[in-house]
Amino acid sequence: MHESILVYRKHRYLKWALALAVVSALFYMIDSPLGQPNGGTWLGYTLGTISGGLMVWLAWFGVRKRRYGLGNVPLEDWLSAHVYLGIALALIATLHAGFQLGFNIHSALYILMMITIISGLVGLYFYISYPRLLTENRRGLSTEVMLAQIAELDRDLRQIAMTMDDATNAATLKATQDTIIGGSLMQQLRGHDEHCPTTQARLFVEGSDGGPQDAQRRQLLTRLIRKEDLLKRIRRDVQLRCLLKVWLYVHIPFSIAALAALVTHVVTVFYYW
Amino acid sequence: MGDTYKIAIVGSGPGGLSAAAHAAKLGVSHVLLERTDHLSDTIYKYQKGKYVMSTPDVLPLRSDATFSAGKRETILDSWNKTIAELKTNVRYNSEVVAVQKDGDVFNLKIADGAVIQAEAVVLAIGLQGNLNKLRVEGAELPLVQYQLDDPEEYEAETIVVIGAGDAGIENAIALAKQNSVILVNRSSEFARIKQGNLALITNAIEKGDIQCYHSAETAKVEPKAITLQVPDGQARVACDRIIARLGASAPRKFVESCGIKFPNEDRTSLPEVSPTYESNVPGLYIIGALGGYPLIKQAMNQGYEVVEYIIGNRIAPADQPLLEKKFAGLKSVDVEAVLSEIREVIPVWHSLNPLQLREVMLDSTVHVLKNGETVFKRNDYTNSFFTVLRGSVGIQIDPNDSTKVVTLGPGAFFGEMGLISGRRRTATVLAASDCVLFETPRRTMLKLVQSVDSLRRTLDQVAIMRQVQTHLAPGVPAAELKELVETAEIQKFKAGDVIFAQGDKGDHMHLIRSGSCTVSMRVGGRDVVLSYVPSGNYIGEMALLSDAPRSATVKAAHNVETVCIKGDAFKRVLDRNAALKGNVEAKFRQRIKANEQMQKQPEAGSIIEFLIAQGIGEGTDVLLIDESLCVHCDNCEKACAETHGGISRLDREAGPTFATLHVPTSCRHCEHPHCMAECPPNAIHRTPGGEVYIDDSCIGCGNCERNCPYKVIQLAYPPEEKFDLFSWLLMGKGPAPGEAMTYKKNGHDDHGHGHTEKAKRAVKCDMCKGIPGGASCVRACPTGAALRVSPEEFMSVATLSG
Structure with missing residues (x-):
């Protein structure tokens, strides 16, 4: 318990996947079929069956994940195996295809599957590197607390700005009203906003001369700087959390498409025997 | 001269009305004298809608009037009905001012001048008729009151509540909803109040709903203000109303004027009575709170019994059949004989009075074991207390050598270590010969330890010796x-x-x-x-x-x-x-x-400090999240909801984080669970495996929710039926996995289905007891970020995460 999926149970599933891959590769090397290696030889059928089985099993993870309280194997075992066997699948399926790629349904399956695997690898990278960044970025505050602090700063800003000149007041009001956190997918992924009204307001106040209201100007400035810092963190938070999820929008649809292509592939192969 | 009755009953509280109802049923000539114009003034004056408890639960009710836990209104209605149906002779507005014995009859002088004669008198006046009053200048002013019937009667007033006992705090909290409330507490903190009320009042003061003066006394009352003596001088507070809840005491002057003696001068002392409730004045009986039994059910049973005693029937107490059943395994049906054997043989029970002993035995389980049978095993998470009546048991003191056994004979007790520490059993105990044991639950024991000094002393002496022998000096004689x-x-x-x-x-x-x-x-x-x-x-x-x-x-x-x-x-x-x-x-x-x-590695120390500050130290099994692994997928919450009917008992995101260690809002299964402290139906238990859970007898009172310092208990409606994954995916049936069903009280859900009204129940983590494989949250964590640890493992977690 309490270890990352990569080292889980002393690399048990890495060993499984390696064994499977090595055995497949060995057979591929010693096998000398008539003509070009392809899916139609005895080894091709065997590797194809293994690949197909693996694909269905890998997709079953989505179902297993939602079967709470059932089965005695912890989900971490499943994910660890899912990751390693998924990577092994890339090799086994390639061997099954005999390194052939064409413009047909079979290659479509191969490409869909590879996109699924690569998106999975991207997801794995995200899962391993981002949690720590996410926690460090938050520095002990939850998203809710950060939002509450921003709301409080906004209240202060509005109050102080009321006593200031019109231009400052307008810039500050814009900062409190038009600052966007999150937004569209691209905005979330960008993690910052180059047209952020808060930054603009800060620049404006920095550049302005408070004159007799210098004390207020300073108060305004400190709050704007604090808000900017919070915004930076919270946008980074949104970005990281978004990244942790966004890869699934590729991984899942392509895995379903690959399953559909798998069915077509198997049916056509046997239909046109 | 007025009328003459066989029995005159003074006071129509639960005890008095039960006595009168029984006399009416038996056709014994009687009169029930009530000072006010309605029955049971104390309960009549409870806050509107107050939920009245019927403790002790095990005690059966023996009365011609009915009573069960419920709303004040329901209870009063049922009593009024019984009194009318049985044609009980009630004389309202009849305050008894004197009781004098004249030969064989008593003369009861009524405030209106009438005199009633009776052969026997039952004093069932309780204590609440004699509320303690303010004794300062201006105490008689109309803004001072000693009772609160309906807190909703007052609006937008400034109200000073004097007295921080349970009654005062309940009033203050109810009033604070639509008034500005100031609470005056005589001592420096809230002592001797129910845990639930303590949580409520602390919270209300923190939130600023109630202002509180500690160590304050009333100095003076004026028509629109009160002056308080506070530690740093005097404070004058303008107010519209003063509610003084200063407790009640025996109306000593009146009781003494009847010829009844008090054992001492203490203000709280109560007169002593015989087993048949007779006082030192023959023919004058005392039941209920005045005799030392303040619970409604006890008083009602005594009312029934006292009438039987007066007409000459020496009936057995109401719990007799229960005890007979309990002792059936002992092949001795004579309850009295068994009880006296217990008192003689077992020194711990020696200091209990007969009634206390009966109560303890009602709560306890009798075990008749054959030689070699197991009582409990080492590392079990039970915390009951055992006493040996006959035969002997053997304690295996060395976990590695089952032949090292200490034998305890009749009169000995064991199991006190689990009771004190709240941790797992330290040794296995077996029957060393055919034996008879009593197993007393933790709750009963805690109550006794608090109230009976000599019992605590006996327990401590033996416990210290055993603790030293177990943990410090094993093997030393x-x-x-x-x-x-x-x-x-x-x-x-x-x-x-x-x-x-x-x-x-x-x-x-x-x-x-x-x-x-x-x-x-x-x-x-x-x-x-x-x-x-x-x-x-x-x-x-x-x-x-x-x-x-x-x-x-x-x-x-x-x-x-x-x-x-x-x-x-x-x-x-x-x-x-x-x-x-x-x-x-x-x-x-x-x-x-x-x-x-x-x-x-000082950072590991900081982590321990952080965990302790979060109260993890008193937990036995705590859910922690390693934030360096957590991908925020909330699968743990979903798994919890799915395995517990749609309601998650954990909130992953909430709770503090230190370094990469996050403490989510989730039950820690404390050593001495705060939630267990005040559960009226005793619905919270600990399994031998250590899980603290709430069973189906929960009445939804919310005490545990308030008592939990970690806010891990919530009140929720019982969930609706769910469908399997594919029915949801393909047919859209029911809520999504992990999603709670929207349940609307007494109305219709989103799909237009009607519901009957259901009560809210308390729900909390039960560590997925009964689900093979253990806690679902941990098993459902795909990245291994969720982990459960016990205190022994804190050090290793701290050094790992450092």
Whole structure:
């Protein structure tokens, strides 16, 4: 318990996947079929069956994940195996295809599957590197607390700005009203906003001369700087959390498409025997 | 002269009306005298809608009037109906001002001048008729009242509530909803109030709903203000209303004028009565709160019984059939004989009065065991208390050698260590011969320990010896430890208290018997936590052995009880036992090494400090999340909801984080669960595996929710039916996995289905007991970020995450 999926149970599933891959590769090397290696030889059928089985099993993870309280194997075992066997699948399926790629349904399956695997690898990278960044970025505050602090700063800003000149007041009001956190997918992924009204307001106040209201100007400035810092963190938070999820929008649809292509592939192969 | 009756009953509270109803039923001539124009004035004056409890639950009700836990209104209605149906002779507006015995009859003088004669008198006047009043200038002004019937009657007023007992606090909280409330507390803190009320009032004061003056007394009342004597002078508070809840006491003057004697001058003392409730004046009986039995059900039973006694039937108490059933296995149906055998044989029960003993036995389970049968196993998480009536049991003191057995004979008790520490059983206990044991639940024992001093003393003496033998000096015979144990004393510490400080002189050591501590050292001007010490360990031996000042500071992580052992006595024991000395010194060296290790990684100490600050120290099984692995998928919450009918008992995101360790809002299964403290139906239990859970008898009162300092209990409606994954995916049936069903009280759900009204129930983590494989949250975590740890593992978690 309490270890990352990569080292889980002393690399048990890495060993499984390696064994499977090595055995497949060995057979591929010693096998000398008539003509070009392809899916139609005895080894091709065997590797194809293994690949197909693996694909269905890998997709079953989505179902297993939602079967709470059932089965005695912890989900971490499943994910660890899912990751390693998924990577092994890339090799086994390639061997099954005999390194052939064409413009047909079979290659479509191969490409869909590879996109699924690569998106999975991207997801794995995200899962391993981002949690720590996410926690460090938050520095002990939850998203809710950060939002509450921003709301409080906004209240202060509005109050102080009321006593200031019109231009400052307008810039500050814009900062409190038009600052966007999150937004569209691209905005979330960008993690910052180059047209952020808060930054603009800060620049404006920095550049302005408070004159007799210098004390207020300073108060305004400190709050704007604090808000900017919070915004930076919270946008980074949104970005990281978004990244942790966004890869699934590729991984899942392509895995379903690959399953559909798998069915077509198997049916056509046997239909046109 | 007025009428003459067989029985005159004074006071129509639960006891009085039950007596009158029974007399009416039996056709005995009687009169029920009530001061007001309605029955049972005390309950009549309860806050509107107050939920009245019917404790003790095990006691059967024996009365012609009905009573069960419920709303004040329902209870009063049923009593009015009974009194009317049985044609009970009630004389309202009849305050009895004097009771005089004249030969064989009593003359009862009524305030309106009438005199009623009776052969026997039952005083069932309770205490609430004699409320304690303010005794200051202006106390008679109309703004002062001593009762609150309906808190919603008042709006937008400034109300001063005097008296921070349960009644005062309940009033203050109810009034604070639409008034500005000031609470006046005579002492410096809230002592002796129900845990639930303590949580409510602390919360209300923190939120600013109620303003509170501690250590304050009333000095003067004016028509629109009150002056309070506060520690730093006087405070005058303008107010519209003053509600004084100062408790009640026996109307001593009246009772004494009847010829009844009080045992002492104490204001709270009550007259003594015989087993048939007769006072020192023959023919004059006392039942209910005035006789020392303040519970409604007890009073009602006494009302029934006293009428039987008066007409000459020596009926057995109401619990007799239950006890007969309980003792059936003993092949002796005579309850009295068994009870007297218990009193004779078992010294712990010796100091209980007959009624207390009956109550204890009603709560206890009788075990008749054959030679060799297991009572409980080492590491079981049970915490009941056992006494031996006949035969003997053997305690396996060495977990590695089952032949090392200490035998306990009749009269002995065991199981007190689990009761005190709240941790797992330290030894396996088997029947050493055919034997008869009583198993008394933890709750009953705690109540007794609090109220019966001599019982606590007996328990402590034996417990100290056993704790020393188990945790400090295994294998050393009791005779050699005699001096050590006799000079030892039990010390209590609150969270944050310093047990001893670095640099102190070390002339004693502590054996932690309940709670846990942190050991810290000042390094470079700041405190570095070196270790966390759970109960069952000893501390302070280092300074003792090396004759040096204390090398570290030990603080209580939460409420701690230790056995404080005198250094000289301990050294003498060591000198006589070479093996023990070797053990202690080995541990000493191990500690020095561990401390040095810890000083090298101060961040691990900070993590322990953080965990302790979160109250993890009193937990037995805590859910932690390693944020360096957590991908925020909330699968843990979904798994919890799915395995518990749609309601998640954990909130992943909520809760504090330190370094990469996050403490989500989730039950820690405390050693001494706060939630268990005040559960009216006793619905919260601990399984032998340690899980604290709530069973189906929950009435949804919310006490546990308020008592939990970690806010892990919620009240929720029972969930609706769910469909399987594919029905949801393909047909859109029911809510999504992990999603809660929207349940609307007494209305319709989103799909237009009607519901009958259901009550809310308390729900909390039950550690997925009954689900093979253990906690779902941990099993459903795809990345291994969720982990459950027990206190023994804190050190390893801290060093890992550092």
